[in-house]
Amino acid sequence: MRLVLIGVAAGFFSALFGVGGGIVIVPLLVLAAGFDERPATATSLAAIGITALAGTLFYAYHGQVEVAKAALVGLPAAAGAVGGAALQQRLHRREISLLFSVLLVAVAVRLLLL
Amino acid sequence: MTVALAAVGLGLAAGVVAGLLGIGGGLLFVPTLLALGLGQRHAEATSLLAILPTAAAGAWSQNRYGNVRWRAALVLGVASIGGVIGGGVLAESLPEHVLRKLFAVLLVCVAAQLAWRAWRSS
Numbered sequence: 698m699r700l701v702l703i704g705v706a707a708g709f710f711s712a713l714f715g716v717g718g719g720i721v722i723v724p725l726l727v728l729a730a731g732f733d734e735r736p737a738t739a740t741s742l743a744a745i746g747i748t749a750l751a752g753t754l755f756y757a758y759h760g761q762v763e764v765a766k767a768a769l770v771g772l773p774a775a776a777g778a779v780g781g782a783a784l785q786q787r788l789h790r791r792e793i794s795l796l797f798s799v800l801l802v803a804v805a806v807r808l809l810l811l
Numbered sequence: 812m813t814v815a816l817a818a819v820g821l822g823l824a825a826g827v828v829a830g831l832l833g834i835g836g837g838l839l840f841v842p843t844l845l846a847l848g849l850g851q852r853h854a855e856a857t858s859l860l861a862i863l864p865t866a867a868a869g870a871w872s873q874n875r876y877g878n879v880r881w882r883a884a885l886v887l888g889v890a891s892i893g894g895v896i897g898g899g900v901l902a903e904s905l906p907e908h909v910l911r912k913l914f915a916v917l918l919v920c921v922a923a924q925l926a927w928r929a930w931r932s933s
Contacts, residue, residue, distance in 0.1 A: 752899065
Protein backbone atom coordinates (compact mmCIF):
# COMPACT_ATOMS: atom_id res chain seq x y z
CA MET A 698 0.00 0.00 0.00
CA ARG A 699 2.83 2.37 0.86
CA LEU A 700 4.43 1.56 -2.47
CA VAL A 701 1.21 2.45 -4.30
CA LEU A 702 1.02 5.86 -2.57
CA ILE A 703 4.70 6.54 -3.26
CA GLY A 704 4.13 5.58 -6.91
CA VAL A 705 1.16 7.91 -7.35
CA ALA A 706 3.05 10.82 -5.76
CA ALA A 707 6.09 10.12 -7.94
CA GLY A 708 3.97 10.00 -11.10
CA PHE A 709 2.37 13.34 -10.24
CA PHE A 710 5.75 15.04 -9.75
CA SER A 711 7.16 13.33 -12.81
CA ALA A 712 4.52 14.59 -15.23
CA LEU A 713 4.22 18.03 -13.64
CA PHE A 714 7.96 18.75 -13.81
CA GLY A 715 9.27 16.48 -16.55
CA VAL A 716 11.48 14.57 -14.14
CA GLY A 717 11.68 10.85 -13.47
CA GLY A 718 10.24 10.92 -10.00
CA GLY A 719 13.34 9.54 -8.29
CA ILE A 720 13.39 12.68 -6.15
CA VAL A 721 10.16 11.38 -4.61
CA ILE A 722 10.75 7.63 -4.78
CA VAL A 723 14.28 7.36 -3.36
CA PRO A 724 13.80 9.28 -0.09
CA LEU A 725 10.36 7.74 0.51
CA LEU A 726 11.65 4.20 -0.08
CA VAL A 727 14.40 4.90 2.47
CA LEU A 728 12.29 6.74 5.05
CA ALA A 729 8.87 5.08 4.70
CA ALA A 730 9.54 1.62 3.27
CA GLY A 731 12.78 0.69 5.02
CA PHE A 732 14.95 0.36 1.90
CA ASP A 733 18.71 0.86 2.00
CA GLU A 734 20.11 3.60 -0.25
CA ARG A 735 21.43 1.35 -3.03
CA PRO A 736 18.34 -0.84 -3.52
CA ALA A 737 16.26 2.35 -3.27
CA THR A 738 18.12 4.10 -6.11
CA ALA A 739 18.20 0.93 -8.23
CA THR A 740 14.50 0.13 -7.74
CA SER A 741 13.66 3.78 -8.40
CA LEU A 742 15.39 3.65 -11.80
CA ALA A 743 13.38 0.58 -12.81
CA ALA A 744 10.08 2.17 -11.69
CA ILE A 745 10.94 5.41 -13.49
CA GLY A 746 11.12 3.50 -16.77
CA ILE A 747 7.35 2.90 -16.50
CA THR A 748 6.60 6.40 -15.16
CA ALA A 749 8.54 8.18 -17.91
CA LEU A 750 6.91 6.01 -20.57
CA ALA A 751 3.45 6.99 -19.29
CA GLY A 752 4.48 10.67 -19.16
CA THR A 753 5.95 10.55 -22.66
CA LEU A 754 2.72 9.08 -24.05
CA PHE A 755 0.66 11.73 -22.23
CA TYR A 756 2.69 14.62 -23.68
CA ALA A 757 3.07 12.98 -27.10
CA TYR A 758 -0.73 13.01 -27.26
CA HIS A 759 -0.49 16.80 -26.78
CA GLY A 760 2.22 17.00 -29.46
CA GLN A 761 4.91 18.40 -27.18
CA VAL A 762 7.63 15.74 -27.34
CA GLU A 763 10.66 16.62 -29.51
CA VAL A 764 12.25 13.29 -30.36
CA ALA A 765 15.54 14.52 -31.89
CA LYS A 766 16.34 16.71 -28.88
CA ALA A 767 15.40 13.92 -26.49
CA ALA A 768 17.94 11.70 -28.28
CA LEU A 769 20.57 14.45 -28.11
CA VAL A 770 20.56 14.48 -24.30
CA GLY A 771 19.05 11.05 -23.56
CA LEU A 772 21.49 8.82 -25.44
CA PRO A 773 24.67 10.26 -23.87
CA ALA A 774 22.85 10.10 -20.55
CA ALA A 775 22.22 6.37 -20.99
CA ALA A 776 25.98 5.83 -21.33
CA GLY A 777 26.55 8.08 -18.33
CA ALA A 778 24.04 6.14 -16.23
CA VAL A 779 25.96 2.89 -16.74
CA GLY A 780 29.15 4.67 -15.64
CA GLY A 781 27.40 6.28 -12.68
CA ALA A 782 26.03 2.95 -11.49
CA ALA A 783 29.53 1.45 -11.68
CA LEU A 784 30.97 4.37 -9.71
CA GLN A 785 28.23 4.03 -7.07
CA GLN A 786 29.51 0.61 -6.09
CA ARG A 787 32.79 2.04 -4.85
CA LEU A 788 32.31 5.75 -4.26
CA HIS A 789 31.28 7.62 -1.16
CA ARG A 790 28.17 9.50 -2.17
CA ARG A 791 28.19 12.25 0.40
CA GLU A 792 30.46 14.65 -1.46
CA ILE A 793 28.61 14.06 -4.72
CA SER A 794 25.26 14.75 -3.09
CA LEU A 795 26.56 18.02 -1.67
CA LEU A 796 28.13 19.06 -4.98
CA PHE A 797 24.98 18.20 -6.89
CA SER A 798 22.84 20.22 -4.48
CA VAL A 799 25.05 23.27 -5.06
CA LEU A 800 24.65 22.78 -8.83
CA LEU A 801 20.86 22.58 -8.51
CA VAL A 802 20.69 25.82 -6.55
CA ALA A 803 22.80 27.52 -9.23
CA VAL A 804 20.48 26.28 -12.00
CA ALA A 805 17.43 27.37 -9.97
CA VAL A 806 18.81 30.89 -9.54
CA ARG A 807 19.43 31.11 -13.27
CA LEU A 808 15.90 29.94 -14.11
CA LEU A 809 14.38 32.45 -11.69
CA LEU A 810 16.37 35.26 -13.30
CA LEU A 811 15.34 34.35 -16.87
CA MET B 812 26.87 23.38 -32.84
CA THR B 813 28.48 24.54 -29.60
CA VAL B 814 25.08 24.38 -27.93
CA ALA B 815 24.51 20.86 -29.26
CA LEU B 816 27.91 19.72 -27.95
CA ALA B 817 27.15 21.28 -24.57
CA ALA B 818 23.80 19.45 -24.59
CA VAL B 819 25.57 16.13 -25.22
CA GLY B 820 28.00 16.89 -22.37
CA LEU B 821 25.19 17.86 -20.01
CA GLY B 822 23.28 14.74 -21.05
CA LEU B 823 26.27 12.58 -20.19
CA ALA B 824 26.68 14.34 -16.82
CA ALA B 825 22.97 13.94 -16.09
CA GLY B 826 23.29 10.22 -16.78
CA VAL B 827 26.25 9.82 -14.43
CA VAL B 828 24.36 11.58 -11.63
CA ALA B 829 21.25 9.49 -12.36
CA GLY B 830 23.22 6.25 -12.14
CA LEU B 831 24.97 7.47 -9.02
CA LEU B 832 22.14 8.98 -7.00
CA GLY B 833 19.11 7.37 -8.66
CA ILE B 834 17.81 10.86 -9.37
CA GLY B 835 18.83 13.79 -11.47
CA GLY B 836 18.22 12.85 -15.07
CA GLY B 837 15.20 15.07 -15.62
CA LEU B 838 16.36 17.76 -13.21
CA LEU B 839 19.26 18.46 -15.58
CA PHE B 840 17.51 17.55 -18.85
CA VAL B 841 14.85 20.24 -18.45
CA PRO B 842 17.30 23.18 -18.02
CA THR B 843 19.45 21.74 -20.84
CA LEU B 844 16.45 21.59 -23.18
CA LEU B 845 15.43 25.12 -22.15
CA ALA B 846 18.94 26.22 -23.18
CA LEU B 847 18.35 24.53 -26.55
CA GLY B 848 15.42 26.89 -27.04
CA LEU B 849 12.43 24.77 -26.01
CA GLY B 850 9.57 26.22 -23.98
CA GLN B 851 8.98 24.91 -20.46
CA ARG B 852 6.24 22.45 -21.43
CA HIS B 853 8.07 21.09 -24.49
CA ALA B 854 11.24 20.80 -22.38
CA GLU B 855 9.39 18.78 -19.73
CA ALA B 856 7.69 16.56 -22.29
CA THR B 857 10.97 15.95 -24.14
CA SER B 858 12.82 15.33 -20.87
CA LEU B 859 10.46 12.45 -20.09
CA LEU B 860 11.38 10.74 -23.37
CA ALA B 861 15.09 11.36 -22.71
CA ILE B 862 14.68 9.74 -19.28
CA LEU B 863 13.60 6.44 -20.87
CA PRO B 864 17.02 5.29 -22.17
CA THR B 865 18.68 6.70 -19.03
CA ALA B 866 16.39 4.81 -16.65
CA ALA B 867 16.58 1.63 -18.74
CA ALA B 868 20.39 1.68 -18.85
CA GLY B 869 20.62 2.60 -15.17
CA ALA B 870 18.20 -0.15 -14.12
CA TRP B 871 19.93 -2.70 -16.36
CA SER B 872 23.35 -2.03 -14.86
CA GLN B 873 22.03 -1.77 -11.28
CA ASN B 874 20.34 -5.13 -11.88
CA ARG B 875 23.74 -6.64 -12.60
CA TYR B 876 24.80 -5.56 -9.11
CA GLY B 877 21.66 -7.22 -7.74
CA ASN B 878 20.21 -4.00 -6.35
CA VAL B 879 16.82 -3.84 -8.14
CA ARG B 880 13.73 -5.14 -6.32
CA TRP B 881 11.57 -5.81 -9.35
CA ARG B 882 8.25 -6.44 -7.58
CA ALA B 883 8.46 -3.12 -5.76
CA ALA B 884 9.53 -1.37 -8.97
CA LEU B 885 6.53 -2.78 -10.83
CA VAL B 886 4.07 -1.69 -8.11
CA LEU B 887 5.63 1.80 -7.99
CA GLY B 888 5.66 2.14 -11.77
CA VAL B 889 2.11 0.99 -12.39
CA ALA B 890 0.77 3.11 -9.51
CA SER B 891 2.61 6.14 -10.90
CA ILE B 892 0.47 6.12 -14.07
CA GLY B 893 -2.46 7.58 -12.12
CA GLY B 894 -0.23 10.34 -10.77
CA VAL B 895 1.19 11.01 -14.24
CA ILE B 896 -2.28 11.81 -15.59
CA GLY B 897 -2.99 14.18 -12.68
CA GLY B 898 0.37 15.94 -12.94
CA GLY B 899 0.14 16.16 -16.72
CA VAL B 900 -3.32 17.71 -16.66
CA LEU B 901 -2.13 20.26 -14.08
CA ALA B 902 0.99 21.09 -16.15
CA GLU B 903 -1.15 21.62 -19.26
CA SER B 904 -3.38 24.06 -17.37
CA LEU B 905 -0.62 26.24 -15.88
CA PRO B 906 1.03 29.16 -17.75
CA GLU B 907 4.60 28.29 -18.77
CA HIS B 908 6.26 31.02 -16.68
CA VAL B 909 4.50 29.69 -13.57
CA LEU B 910 5.60 26.16 -14.43
CA ARG B 911 9.19 27.39 -14.79
CA LYS B 912 9.13 29.16 -11.41
CA LEU B 913 7.70 26.02 -9.79
CA PHE B 914 10.47 23.98 -11.40
CA ALA B 915 13.10 26.33 -9.94
CA VAL B 916 11.51 25.97 -6.50
CA LEU B 917 11.59 22.19 -6.95
CA LEU B 918 15.34 22.34 -7.68
CA VAL B 919 15.97 24.25 -4.45
CA CYS B 920 13.86 21.76 -2.46
CA VAL B 921 15.72 18.81 -3.98
CA ALA B 922 19.06 20.49 -3.24
CA ALA B 923 18.06 21.04 0.39
CA GLN B 924 16.84 17.47 0.73
CA LEU B 925 20.03 16.02 -0.82
CA ALA B 926 22.24 18.13 1.41
CA TRP B 927 20.23 17.11 4.47
CA ARG B 928 20.41 13.39 3.63
CA ALA B 929 24.14 13.62 2.92
CA TRP B 930 24.62 15.39 6.23
CA ARG B 931 22.57 12.82 8.15
CA SER B 932 24.34 9.82 6.62
CA SER B 933 27.75 11.06 7.70
